[in-house]
Amino acid sequence: MFDNLSEKLDKAFHVLKGHGQITEINVAETLKEVRRALLDADVNFKIAKEFTNTVKEKALGQNVLTTLQPGQLMVKLVKDELTELMGGDAEEIDLSGNPSVILMSGLQGSGKTTFSGKLANYLKNKKTKKPLLVACDVYRPAAIDQLHVVGDQIGVEVYSDRDNNDPVAIAKAGIAHAKSTGCNVVIIDTAGRLAVDEQMMDEISNIHKAIEPQETLFVVDSMTGQDAVNTAKAFNDVLNFDGVILTKLDGDTRGGAAISIKSVVDKPIKFIGTGEKMEAIDVFHPSRMADRILGM
Amino acid sequence: AGKSKVDDEVLDNLEEVLVTSDVGVNTTLKIIERIEERVSRDKYMGTDELNTILREEIAGLLSETNSGEDTEIAVPKDKKPYVIMVVGVNGVGKTTTIGKLAHKFKASGMKVVLGAADTFRAAAIDQLEVWAKRVDVPIVKQKMGSDPASVAFDTLNSAVAENADVVLVDTAGRLHNKVNLMNELSKVKRVMQKVVPDAPHEVLLVLDGSTGQNAFEQAKQFTKATEVTSLAVTKLDGTAKGGVVIGISDQFQIPVKYIGVGEGIEDLQVFNKFEFVDSFFKI
Numbered sequence A: 001m002f003d004n005l006s007e008k009l010d011k012a013f014h015v016l017k018g019h020g021q022i023t024e025i026n027v028a029e030t031l032k033e034v035r036r037a038l039l040d041a042d043v044n045f046k047i048a049k050e051f052t053n054t055v056k057e058k059a060l061g062q063n064v065l066t067t068l069q070p071g072q073l074m075v076k077l078v079k080d081e082l083t084e085l086m087g088g089d090a091e092e093i094d095l096s097g098n099p100s101v102i103l104m105s106g107l108q109g110s111g112k113t114t115f116s117g118k119l120a121n122y123l124k125n126k127k128t129k130k131p132l133l134v135a136c137d138v139y140r141p142a143a144i145d146q147l148h149v150v151g152d153q154i155g156v157e158v159y160s161d162r163d164n165n166d167p168v169a170i171a172k173a174g175i176a177h178a179k180s181t182g183c184n185v186v187i188i189d190t191a192g193r194l195a196v197d198e199q200m201m202d203e204i205s206n207i208h209k210a211i212e213p214q215e216t217l218f219v220v221d222s223m224t225g226q227d228a229v230n231t232a233k234a235f236n237d238v239l240n241f242d243g244v245i246l247t248k249l250d251g252d253t254r255g256g257a258a259i260s261i262k263s264v265v266d267k268p269i270k271f272i273g274t275g276e277k278m279e280a281i282d283v284f285h286p287s288r289m290a291d292r293i294l295g296m
Numbered sequence B: 001a002g003k004s005k006v007d008d009e010v011l012d013n014l015e016e017v018l019v020t021s022d023v024g025v026n027t028t029l030k031i032i033e034r035i036e037e038r039v040s041r042d043k044y045m046g047t048d049e050l051n052t053i054l055r056e057e058i059a060g061l062l063s064e065t066n067s068g069e070d071t072e073i074a075v076p077k078d079k080k081p082y083v084i085m086v087v088g089v090n091g092v093g094k095t096t097t098i099g100k101l102a103h104k105f106k107a108s109g110m111k112v113v114l115g116a117a118d119t120f121r122a123a124a125i126d127q128l129e130v131w132a133k134r135v136d137v138p139i140v141k142q143k144m145g146s147d148p149a150s151v152a153f154d155t156l157n158s159a160v161a162e163n164a165d166v167v168l169v170d171t172a173g174r175l176h177n178k179v180n181l182m183n184e185l186s187k188v189k190r191v192m193q194k195v196v197p198d199a200p201h202e203v204l205l206v207l208d209g210s211t212g213q214n215a216f217e218q219a220k221q222f223t224k225a226t227e228v229t230s231l232a233v234t235k236l237d238g239t240a241k242g243g244v245v246i247g248i249s250d251q252f253q254i255p256v257k258y259i260g261v262g263e264g265i266e267d268l269q270v271f272n273k274f275e276f277v278d279s280f281f282k283i
């Protein structure tokens, strides 16, 4: 159902070539195609609008109108603008603490528990760290078991307390446990929650205040649609998180949520999830993401 | 006569509401065209009427596939056990929806059996077991890593032996672009048919209400692999609207039967198309 944007733009410019002269109106017509492609890729409605306005100004400012291949120049302009919007090179996570505490947050089913495992595995193997996973989801059926299975798979210790249903207390005890056993990174897995659930948002805010993590990560499903902006903003308002994790990019979603989130909270996308296995983690590349969103 | 300025503004606003509800550009344009037609025919005046027309048009797209009144999965008496296989991509709410459905069926006096055919995800079996205990229904399982088709086979055999009314088979989350995993579903189906020849009677595709346009591709690929018979849209207790199902229901002619509105056992509602449309206009 998604036509390739270059094709669409070529078509649009083909039409406009027939007019003999390229005018401002023609540029507006092509930008409609750009906007459509962004919406098809799940970029937020308002952000897509703003984006096309910016591109329009740039296009008119440059000599897009007089160039021999306006389609190609336009695609390049759009791509560069998107890439810039999504940030520069991949940003590392802060491991300066002793131990460094990393707090996971996000909606239900976004991939927090799986990513906790992937990150622990990555830090253990690539950064020679000694991580500890802490199970602070006291709600989801078998959430603690899930984290234990993950920990076993990667050979990383998991701290849990099945008799305690206070995530703040478990998080604190987990950090204390890390200190006493010489773990230098602590990854706190939390329950999924909706931004409109005040009680649950208070809970994660309390965890955040109590443990003062070096890194708070917002884990988001790359298939998310228009709601991505609401959720990202609400979580950021409460946690002022440090980075975004985009999961399930092994699918065929265009992943426009990446732009929406970046635009609304201006936080770097630090890692991506590319599969269910523990090795399926990668750093984020803005230009590859731009290609993907544009279907190129 | 040409449209008044107000009409264009209203339609622009409508476009924004629909697109931001994840209805998608295609379906949004389709809806707006239908409305424009009616406006020129019926000489539309006020916004009150627009709301009525909009409700009708969107509901029209949905009802062409039977969505609307009385959408619950009906378990016929002459199909025993009635086998429902639940499928979808990762993390959408399959296992939770099974727990809620099991509760619903049990409460209406049916004998329910659960099959733990997600043998892949960490603690997926334990998760379904917690639900089985909560609802107080039997579960058939093997150990993690075993063949899902074999679990499904065992589950149906056990359901037949116990004279159960309904079987709910949980499957591992899988992205629809993974050919091997999609083929695995066809195998699960084939193996179940060795026990109950016309199983599965229902294939319920679970879609996450916060998913955008990719849900189309999910519906397409799962329909190809398993002949999906009904849809459930989860996580509508948040701010996401799940509008993409309108186009899906229209294009693939699959009815939406349930919506998930929370993590609790009672948080499953029968889909109501009018309430669904109205939710687009609430914050």
Ligand SMILES: Nc1nc2c(ncn2[C@@H]2O[C@H](COP(=O)(O)OP(=O)(O)OP(=O)(O)O)[C@@H](O)[C@H]2O)c(=O)[nH]1
Residues within 6 Å of the ligand: A106, A107, A108, A109, A110, A111, A112, A113, A114, A115, A137, A140, A143, A190, A191, A192, A193, A247, A248, A249, A250, A251, A272, A273, A274, A275, A276, A280, B090, B091, B121, B173, B175
């Ligand atoms: N294909 C794919 N699946 C993933 C990825 N990350 C996570 N998953 C799957 O997505 C589903 C949900 O992942 P979880 O890690 O349980 O998500 P969660 O955010 O912890 O979920 P809750 O604790 O219920 O809120 C599981 O089936 C995971 O295997 C990914 O990058 N790619």
Ligand SMILES: Nc1nc2c(ncn2[C@@H]2O[C@H](COP(=O)(O)OP(=O)(O)OP(=O)(O)O)[C@@H](O)[C@H]2O)c(=O)[nH]1
Residues within 6 Å of the ligand: A108, A109, A140, A192, A194, B088, B089, B090, B091, B092, B093, B094, B095, B096, B097, B118, B121, B124, B171, B172, B173, B174, B234, B235, B236, B237, B238, B259, B260, B261, B262, B263, B267
């Ligand atoms: N708020 C809300 N959360 C839900 C709803 N349905 C499911 N969830 C939550 O979403 C998360 C994922 O649900 P699961 O039932 O494990 O999803 P799944 O499709 O079985 O996941 P995999 O087996 O990993 O593919 C859990 O935290 C559930 O509690 C719903 O309607 N509303």
Ligand SMILES: [K+]
Residues within 6 Å of the ligand: B235, B236, B237, B238, B239, B240, B241, B279
């Ligand atoms: K909602």
Ligand SMILES: [Mg+2]
Residues within 6 Å of the ligand: A112, A113, A114, A137, A140, A143, A189, A190, A191, A192
């Ligand atoms: Mg989890």
Ligand SMILES: [Mg+2]
Residues within 6 Å of the ligand: B094, B095, B096, B118, B124, B170, B171, B172, B173
């Ligand atoms: Mg499941």
